[in-house]
Amino acid sequence: MSDLWLPGAERLSIGNTAPTDGGPAKAIAHITWDRNATKAKPQDLVPYANLRSYFSGGGKGLAPHILWDPFTGRMVQFFPANSRSLCLRDVSGGTRTNRAGSVVLQIEALFFPYCRVGGKTYESLVDTPLKGWDDLHAWVASWGVASSWPMGKPTSFTGKRDERIWRMRSGWYAHAHVPENDHTDPGTWPDFTVNTKKPAFETFPGASWFTMGRKSPVVARMHDRLVAVGCNRYQSSANKDVIGSGDKASYEAWQRKLGFTGSAATWPPGKTSWDELKVPKV
The missing domain is CATH 1.10.101 (Muramoyl-pentapeptide Carboxypeptidase; domain 1)
Structure with missing residues (x-):
């Protein structure tokens, strides 16, 4: 049986759990996008602790399953995997976006375009170290979420929504793919084959x-x-x-x-x- 709580992540249950509706297992990719920066005017990344406090406090009504810091690999989980979380807009009478699958695992990457960390500016999520992605992806896959993008892997901040595909296909969906929502994030997302773990042993230097x-x-x-x-x-x-x-x-x-x-x-x-x-x- 898969772990309800991501091994290695901080467990910070905020309550308010509710079951999902069943159907194809899904994961939703988000970025926090809590500041608007530009190439000409980058801004410092918002501290991880701030978002952790927000989603467990005043922002409980918007909390994901996982807040992931791709710069350090830190992760905190607010809901167990078998509960819906609350990141998505859900219009009454339509598809229940936060519940539309056997699981609907929502991942918020701590990132915004042109954020600055340690004096370096990062234009897109895939430019970051992506620390912890290996473990995060493996855990999501353990819940039956296909390692594919039914509406296409995100490469820009462009919306593309098809409710028929959403209802029928397991896999990863950008926030930009979710029916009833108008967000265009995450812009980019790491490949499923990315390995951020260092080898355990020194490779032969010749x-x-x-x-x-x-x-x-x-x-x-x-x-x-x-x-x-x-x-x-x-x-x-x-x-x-x-x-x-x-x-x-x-x-x-x-x-x-x-x-x-x-x-x-x-x-x-x-x-x-x-x-x-x-x-x-x-």
Whole structure:
């Protein structure tokens, strides 16, 4: 069973839950767009804490499921996945926009065009670091939301609405796609294949990288791993971030341990043995 609350997100239930109506599972992409900036006059991004307080306080009546900060990866969830949230305009007698699916997961990205963060200006959401997107997308998909855009992936602030598609198709919808609404956000949205997570281990830097005297924190991590796998041929741990004779002897012991022989077991390291050593990412 999928998690009602996004793992890793802050859980800040604001109550006022209500069931959805059933039908194709949907996710709705929004941006907060709480300031109007331009390329000529960018403005500082509104602090995450301000929006968190707004949606859990005076703005409860407009709260999404998730507020996502793509610059830091912080997320807070206000409604469980099986409840409707309240971001969308819902006209009496029409499609119940906030409930029109088995789930209707609404994501508000903390962003507006030409926002400024750390002195840098960001024109579109996809220009940001998109931290946390991997986990957020995986959680949405776990609720049966298709990784597709039935009305087309948003690439500009242009509305496109087709209630027939809305009623029939699972997937992601821009706020600009939702019937009864007139907003044109989010403008852009990350690809479903975007991976913002750093690899757990250092990638092989190439044999020519392993020159005597090179200083790098990667060398220190390699040193520690060679010791951990029982191939310690070091005379000392001093200056362990600098490649020296102890690294050469220890790494050759590691290659022999893996079954390499002859010239294949000699310095410098090769990609196969490096990948097997699993040197933690710096």
